[in-house]
Amino acid sequence: MSVEEAAQLRRHLHAAETRDDLLGRAIKRDIRALELYLQLPPEVPGHGEAGGYEHNRHKQNYIHLHLAGKLWLITQEPRYRDYVIDMLQRYADVYPQLRLNTSKDTNPPGRLFHQTLNENMWLLYASDAYSCVHACLNTEQRLHIENNLFREMVQLFTETYAHDFDIVHNHGLWAVAAVGICGYAINDQGIVDKALYGLKGDSVSGGFLAQLEQLFSPDGYYMEGPYYHRFALRPLLLFAEAIERRQPQVRIYDVKQQIIKRTSLALMSTAFPDGTLPALNDSSKTMGISDEGLIIATSLCYQRYGADPMLVAMAQHQQQVWVGAAGLQLARAARDQAPMPLNWGSFVLNDGAEGERGGLGILRHQDKTDDLHMALLWFGQHGSDHKLHAALDHGHFDGLHLSWFNRSQEVLNDYGFGRWVNIEPKFGGRYIPENKSYCKQTIAHNTVVVDEQSQNRGDTATAEQRWGELHFCVTDHPAGQGISARAQGYYEGVDMQRSVLMLQLEGLSAPVLLDLYRLTSTAEHQYDYALHYQGQIIHTDFDISASPQLSALGAAHGYQHLWELGRGHISGETQSAQVSWLMGHSYYSISTALPAGGDVIFCRIGANDPQFNLRSEPALVIRSRGRDQLFATVLETHGHFDESMEISENARGDIERVEVIGHNQAASVVRLKRRSGQNLVVMLSNSSDVEGPHSVEFNGQLYRWNGAFATRPETEA
Template structure:
């Protein structure tokens, strides 16, 4: 059999060649890559630096070398430009001449070092991409060149991962994915089936204790969700798609794209379908606030799914949003499909429930989506899965946040109620070497950093990873048959000793109100009195309140620990009955109308206390505080009005919801009333029963008034 490049045949390269110079997604991708590669070769040439600081010049040069080798390999096949072939050959030879003599680098954290990088993860990535590039020029090299590159570079590198670091090679973890994919693709490139088999089936060859098949079978829930959240999930998509493509071409009998009921498709869609309408990915666990569907892994996946699975309309919409495709035959197919469409609506994955845990029994997340007649999207996400930790791999790599029942809301083009995300300045060397900053633990992971209730100013599960890993939330209900009146609810138990929590969120389109209301009922059940803090993380400027507060001339932190030490207490006011806080963000007004009980407090805060290195972003928040045994926070988020300073326009700066009244709450149900400014009253009921009873008929009486309905929630 004639040697073929790993991810692109010679015939496929000829098909992609047709797009050179064309104004298509593929044509533009090729033009961009050609310009990028030409500039890199001209300005850098062949340079193999030694060791340097993590995230520094040497690190980035090695990284850019493998990126540009990969680009050069595909472009050589497509353009047949010999200069690209020579660049790969000369750079690989340069690495092969020094690699055997390189000492191990110095690890800056818990990851083992490679010979080039500070951690083997980066070395796995280098090997994967360099092997792909090598496979593109293999047929042009002399026997001596092949022996040098394979024996003095790739084989030594593969042996380091399979033998030296054998104890980590089989870990079921996103780092493990990169290890097996890098070794497997390298094995295919140098025609060493022995290491390919180890990558596929694990060192024991059982497809259970390790290897790519075990990773795919054990790492994701039946709905494809990865416990660490979308940020690390999208990072796993690259090795999955690239190795799977190589397996299908070299060993089609494995049936990799059908493995475990098509888990590659399932897990790919799990990432894409959780994205906010603007393409950013929700910040669950350690996550960037700016990571979005333009990420390389998601970009490759969009094309790969279109080529390998189905021509889904949402994939067309994804490509139109990304304005890019993977330089691959599947990307060509997607590019051609986009070119045929005159108008492609924005992607809309709809409302969904995604399970967590390998068996789907560790809670999960629910998403409600609504698109109105003006194509404005509203999305609400409720999180109640397992602790997003890879503690089984290494305790220092615990990416989990302590935020059960966290709520994010997106509308009017941005995240309205938002999650802070991780505390990390990626690859910014002066900021703690680009690694996680100390405040990631002292603030970002803490419960107060999220939109969920804090009990007695302490973090959930005592900020204890082992304790958090022993618990998970559960779905209470999820109902989306009426797009204008959807509901979701989750429960967590004993995240605080003696306190159970149930959060029910309704997305309700109400006549006369521009955007759907987010009706948020947060129920706390306890036999003892506690202090409950309900933080609301928002952006923009406070416009008005319906209560008096006292601003502080001198600032002090809100507390001494559990994240409170990082929040300046800016103002506070005592409240009772119902409270309203309204703010302006960009061109829209937002109002949070909340029940305050008989005696409560609203505290306004701003992030930045006890942050001597200015690591944290300065962001506003306010906290609804209540002391009680069992308690129901009833909150309504209303988006309203329009502001445009350029034309001095301000419309509907006051919302329609005036106050919220808790009619009653018991083990059967919670009933609340929304009082609108024109005297209208809307009454909503939510079932608090479990074990399937939430779907049946309900009847409750509060203060002499009886309410009855059928189903988990209703407008009465």
């Protein structure tokens, strides 16, 4: 932060008309946090477990060093300056003598933390704090801090761990950003150049420019998913801003056709309507747009790439801005613009360095009550590169996974990671063993499992060689929207295609979601269509046999962690099943066609979990056997429940059942039977020529339509 910028913020903080806007509140929040921390005696602890006292104290030290540095410039409070100088000297006193910490996983250890990633973070924030007080130090203080702390840390990262410094990964991004910002802080361009261009200086084998060129797809998507994307975004933006201020000739914000803008907006646009990020791959269920990286991104994109109303909407939902000149501009805009929903529209984000490895499709619809519905279909590459580092395998085996969100809640949810972050008594705050045995496995996701085996045999090296393929994405059809993708080779001899349509039906305020999951094989298999939900079962249209004694649903690939609570067998003429549940104030129903018959199995997570590491959550497994199978399922949102007012409305949905008319390589045709009698036939193309005219005959009936899909009303006599 420059002196001029700090003066601007100081005037903003004291002006009556702006002191309580988003920026004014952010500065005052930082002051309160710092003042509270300064009440503690200063301490430089030794080594500790991940999430333990020592770990957290080192982390809080760098957070508050950073706060104190910028607040010294803004407020000119001498105690903040003195705190930074004192703490940096304390660390410089001890750092050269510290032995390496003990690593309990495959991450290389630092001298302060159990892994160098945290040490990179410490260096980045401490270097920034140092730059704020640098002018106030005498020569002896500068040399002591620079030589015994910062240069020692840089040497650890660029020499001792040179093999990790240049990896193109979020860990590598933190490393180069920390070293680069440190180089600027101590005025050593040689250090900056290592960070910017890599240890070989070629901008290809490593360094910040290589990260920008190789880490993200052309659409800006990051292979590890939104949780790790938001983590990578923070050092990316902080270093980019430092480069722009110190070396504007690099034109960092224009690199790779403005990849910084595209990757920032790509991440923002994946968020659910409540701001939570989808839990793709290893992910927290609570991480959202209020993360620091996204706060910085919203402000910097607004400043560096121009005014965008959606960025203003982001700031309004975040209820804060980055403390800096960029936040100043955005705070003014947020004060003047009427609130907007977080509706980024419907689209596909391609995955892979060249956009060639599948992707992520999102459908959004804002209904007449202004509720925003969002469906997400995942068909990208496995979310890791195990060749870089064994500990960096954050991918899940969940091709063609589906998420569904409306009425401010995740209706079909992804479990996310198995980890109790920084809770030291729970496996040291690291990933729990069940992260591999359950959370990564296919049955833990809303997709189909074949023969109780995870996709790609649950093997990372195999999964990294495969990814899905987009079949179509339609966002402007009169009947609604749709997205379809294929996954081939995930199971030997089995091809999969999933098509998700968000349809507006006459007489319904909320759209229904039609899920057509088609599997084809020359051999017979067991197909398990899994759905993970939250709430209380309200109704089924079939009988359930409760399990007299709890047992695991299977022996491996995540099945060993599912208690089987009961099941219902589906047979007869309709061969359809319906299950309704209550979640919050809303009712939800699924209606599923099972042409080959089968079972609906009610499960709960928690079997073979002696340390109670997993969350106890329900799931449905719809099981069928055969060669070719079309799981045709309608998910309907309906009704309202208010226990305090003893009101229950429309507890039974409009969809009565789903019927599969037929499916083959050319097309799938299904019928939605409605209680109103205004039935709907849905026709969908499975052929590669999705745009042309289509015709298919099933049971002597000819069906014709144009485009990827179409609907046709059908009134019962």
